[in-house]
Amino acid sequence: MTLNWFVGTQPGGTIQEVAKRCTEQSNGEYTINVELLPTDASQQREQLVRRLGAEDSNVDLIGMDVIWTAEFANAGWLREFTGEDAERVTKDVFDSVIESASFEGKLYGAPFNTNTQLLWYRTDQVDEPPETWAEMIDEAERIGGFIQVQANRYEGFTVWVNAMIESAGTQILSGPEEVDLEEGSTTEALAMIGRLANSPAAPRDISTSNEDTARLGFEAGDSPFMLNYTFAYASAQANAPEVAKNMGAAVFPSVVKGEPGRPPLGGFNIGVSSFSEHPDEAFDAAACISSPESQLIATKLDGLPPSNETLYRDPVVRKAFPGFAKDVADSVRAAAPRPTTPAYTDLSLAIQRSLHPPDSINPDDPKPAYDKLYEAVSDAVKREGLL
Amino acid sequence: MEASGARMRLGRNRAPVSERTRSERRLGWLLCAPAVIAMLLVTAYPIGYAVVLSLQDVDLRFPEEGGFVGLDNYVAVLTSELWWTDLLNTVFIMVVTVAIELVLGMLIALVMYRAIFGRGLVRTVVLIPYGIVTVVAAFAWFYAFNPDTGFVNNLPLIGDETSWFGERFSAFAVIILAEVWKTTPFMALLLLAGLTTIDSGLYEAARVDGANAWQRFWKITLPLMKPAILVALLFRTLDAFRVFDTIFIMTRGAQDTESVSILGFSQLISRLNLGLGSAVSVLIFLCVLLIAFVFVRWFGVRMAEGRPGA
Numbered sequence: 181m182t183l184n185w186f187v188g189t190q191p192g193g194t195i196q197e198v199a200k201r202c203t204e205q206s207n208g209e210y211t212i213n214v215e216l217l218p219t220d221a222s223q224q225r226e227q228l229v230r231r232l233g234a235e236d237s238n239v240d241l242i243g244m245d246v247i248w249t250a251e252f253a254n255a256g257w258l259r260e261f262t263g264e265d266a267e268r269v270t271k272d273v274f275d276s277v278i279e280s281a282s283f284e285g286k287l288y289g290a291p292f293n294t295n296t297q298l299l300w301y302r303t304d305q306v307d308e309p310p311e312t313w314a315e316m317i318d319e320a321e322r323i324g325g326f327i328q329v330q331a332n333r334y335e336g337f338t339v340w341v342n343a344m345i346e347s348a349g350t351q352i353l354s355g356p357e358e359v360d361l362e363e364g365s366t367t368e369a370l371a372m373i374g375r376l377a378n379s380p381a382a383p384r385d386i387s388t389s390n391e392d393t394a395r396l397g398f399e400a401g402d403s404p405f406m407l408n409y410t411f412a413y414a415s416a417q418a419n420a421p422e423v424a425k426n427m428g429a430a431v432f433p434s435v436v437k438g439e440p441g442r443p444p445l446g447g448f449n450i451g452v453s454s455f456s457e458h459p460d461e462a463f464d465a466a467a468c469i470s471s472p473e474s475q476l477i478a479t480k481l482d483g484l485p486p487s488n489e490t491l492y493r494d495p496v497v498r499k500a501f502p503g504f505a506k507d508v509a510d511s512v513r514a515a516a517p518r519p520t521t522p523a524y525t526d527l528s529l530a531i532q533r534s535l536h537p538p539d540s541i542n543p544d545d546p547k548p549a550y551d552k553l554y555e556a557v558s559d560a561v562k563r564e565g566l567l
Numbered sequence: 568m569e570a571s572g573a574r575m576r577l578g579r580n581r582a583p584v585s586e587r588t589r590s591e592r593r594l595g596w597l598l599c600a601p602a603v604i605a606m607l608l609v610t611a612y613p614i615g616y617a618v619v620l621s622l623q624d625v626d627l628r629f630p631e632e633g634g635f636v637g638l639d640n641y642v643a644v645l646t647s648e649l650w651w652t653d654l655l656n657t658v659f660i661m662v663v664t665v666a667i668e669l670v671l672g673m674l675i676a677l678v679m680y681r682a683i684f685g686r687g688l689v690r691t692v693v694l695i696p697y698g699i700v701t702v703v704a705a706f707a708w709f710y711a712f713n714p715d716t717g718f719v720n721n722l723p724l725i726g727d728e729t730s731w732f733g734e735r736f737s738a739f740a741v742i743i744l745a746e747v748w749k750t751t752p753f754m755a756l757l758l759l760a761g762l763t764t765i766d767s768g769l770y771e772a773a774r775v776d777g778a779n780a781w782q783r784f785w786k787i788t789l790p791l792m793k794p795a796i797l798v799a800l801l802f803r804t805l806d807a808f809r810v811f812d813t814i815f816i817m818t819r820g821a822q823d824t825e826s827v828s829i830l831g832f833s834q835l836i837s838r839l840n841l842g843l844g845s846a847v848s849v850l851i852f853l854c855v856l857l858i859a860f861v862f863v864r865w866f867g868v869r870m871a872e873g874r875p876g877a
Binding site: 229230233255256332384392393522523525529533536563564567 | 626627628629630643644647649650714715728730732733818819820821822830833834836837838839840843847
């Protein structure tokens, strides 16, 4: 019997390898057929929701970005993990990751890999990694280099904005439809985004930057700082060994001195479709795909951080993240997931529309940007208006 | 349309049609019935369904909610600043691209018409851009202008650090350039078809009368090509109004370069808000109808006047 696993492709071949391993392990109970989706998460979602919206029984297993859980679960597209199924897939998993696979207290995904952004810095230009964004911008301006972030009008910008707001000590939503955005802290976070975007430390292409332009900018050598996922290290090693030699990692800086930075949380969980005709086998397969052995395959082949806390002492992880395995684990532990709401897409579009381009935020007077954001977010959670 | 209508009215005034004519007409209807039914299935049904959806609150993510909401979705769209900004963007792109394409297309058509040697080769080469898939062409231009991968910033007179997609008007410029590059051949081809219908005797007569090349172009070529030019303009205007691929690849609508089609896409495909998205689609459809109506109704009359002997 064949289970179809719809999942975004990974360049290192993780998906095929994991599917092969689990098929072999099942002793003929099932065969996992991989249906690859594009690399871009928004495009993956566009393809998936069309199938799920049409109740396509061909979909058995879903590689779910952490932000889709609430939307898919609320629409009735996912089966809940209960009892033993839930227990075996959450054992030793980071709390922040379990939260990202849950909606209204129920578990809808088996945590596969997680991901988080670290502060990458140049050890030959910077003595100590900065603790706050203000210090980092000062330092970059002094050096005359850039800080690489993701601020194109896409999901990555929402990731950054959410991390900044959380690092300032507040949150975007306090419930699926309740807007929080405490004014003092939010304006502080927005002012910092505006300050960077209007500073000489902002790369020229900041309003079109993404993960890839950030790493290219850092590899070019004129950026002492970069906020980016763990793939950036392996990439620098391959493309710019001189830069990689002097590459240090630290946890996401904070916005308010003395408060902890709240790094972004990414990663994929494995969901079981409501329309699958083989749910029992699918739950078994989800458990196998998310098992520690499979997570280590993802780390080894694609440098993806495991969602299992205990694996960070494993030699495979230490080899993939030489000298910074602990930073990755600390970062995942401290991470602030993006808001959980069935209207997540509306929310993210509203954030992008109201704050992009980042240099439109006046660092000395962030109130207008705050008002715009508050109004857009309030409409978005109610799914009102055009976006 | 006008002409056939007039003929039908004429027919009704005449004596009753014979049995034979009537059965021929019936056969005619029967013969085109399959095509009409297919057209209804693939166009009328989806359009009708979109209209029905646009009057409802339907969101795929909230299957339990919803219901008939009357014109609420249209009110939401038409009172939104975003719709009007995007409509303006779309009209701007449409007018600029079609104007440039008309001039360039006319020049290329004249070159193709006059080419003495290698006529087939010239025509084939000119058509290549039109043969390339729009998304592929958009990616090619996107990478060319991308500061990280592109060659454009290495050209003389262009700043090495120019972030083309980082500002509104430079982004518009690249989008329009890509659109013009892609569809000028189509315009040129339609114009060439118009050129070939002109009787060369007219030029000879004009030459005998002492008209120079410029006069021949304005007094003979242009007036006689009017029907072809209008058809080419109509096709391209309708096409340009629905611009999607190039913008989607280059900016995804960022820096205020969004077109109405991208707006519809965001509501329908990203948000899965079928009600709101269908309202946007229906409004786009009405805009397209309006453009077609203006062309056929206003310019169409002149099209008939321009034809010799009409």
